[in-house]
Amino acid sequence: MQAQDIMTTPVVTIAASASVAEAADLMLTRNIRCLPVVGxxxxxxxxxxxxxxxxxxxxGTRRARPRWLEFLVGPGKLADEYVRSSGRRVAEVMTASVVSAAPGASLAEVVELMATxxxxxxxxxxxxxxxxIVSRSDLMRILLRTLPKSGSATVDDEIIRRNILAELRGQSWSVGGDLIGVTVDKGDVELSGAIFDERQRQAAVVAAENVAGVKKVTDKLFCAGPFSVVLVS
Incomplete structure (x- = not known):
């Protein structure tokens, strides 16, 4: 999925010459959290x-510093902060260096930009x-559409078991998933076998919960500890 598939469009924008009051009013009126500024x-x-x-x-929320710290910060940065906290035009308070993406950027690339x-x-x-524009809300809407819905169609137990094992074996934290046993009865899953770190327990449960058709997950895993050796016949 790409940015162009989930982005909000058309975009509400504002001119750089507009007033700060106009920007605040527009954001409140349209219930949006940011405004791209256009030339x-x-x-x-x-x-x-x-x-x-x-x-x-x-x-009354302008940044305040002790005099000695203002000396270290320097007049240039102090002047910049003054403009941003007192400016009346959008151009004076906006962030000019904008992180953006292309329409064909993947969701992973967009999320990486947000996180970085x-x-x-x-x-x-x-x-x-x-x-x-892609916002966190856009990503949440996609997440909501992709999460399993309650009351989904019944899936064969053996298919569920195979899908859980495939998910476990595809995760580096499960060390191949070979030490975790999976049994399924009418959609109810039981996990058994060994793990080496307690954090693997919740990860294994989540892996099972995310498989279509799973109704309940029972955890019967035991933690062998990081230095244990488990023999598998």
Whole structure:
């Protein structure tokens, strides 16, 4: 799945010359958490988010530092912070360096950008023009659609068992999954066998729960400890 498959479009944007009040009003009216900022030619010039309204002189939340620390920070950074906390135009408070992605970017790439840069929204650009935006909410909607639904169709027990074993064997933390036994009776799963770390227990249960047709998972695994040797015939 690609960014263009889940992005929100059309995108609500704002001009760099607009006022901070206009930006705040638009975000509240449209119930959105960020606004891509566009220049006169329609290209992306920056982005303004809820976080840009946190440190404001009007709220009494402007960053305060001891005098000695202000000396170390330097006048340039202090001046920049003053502009961002007191500016009246969007161009003065927006983030100009925007992390963006192409329409064909994978969801994994978009999520990596969010995690690496600690951001909640990724504008999607095509030829420097914004064509959409992917937010955490968009990802949650996709997650909700893909999660197993309760009351799903009955699946044959042997198919369930094979699918659980395949999932376990595909995970590096399960050490091949060869020491974990799986039995299934009318959708009820029982896990048995050995693990070497207690954290593997919950991971094995989650792996089983995620297989279609599973109704309940019973954990009968035992922890052999990291230095134990288990012989398998």
């Amino acid at each position: 006169d030619d329609g290209s992306l010039a920056g982005i303004i988010t809820e976080g840009d309204f946190l440190r404001r002189g009007e709220l 840069h600690d951001i909640k929204n990724v504008p999607i650009l095509d030829a420097d023009k914004i064509v959409g």
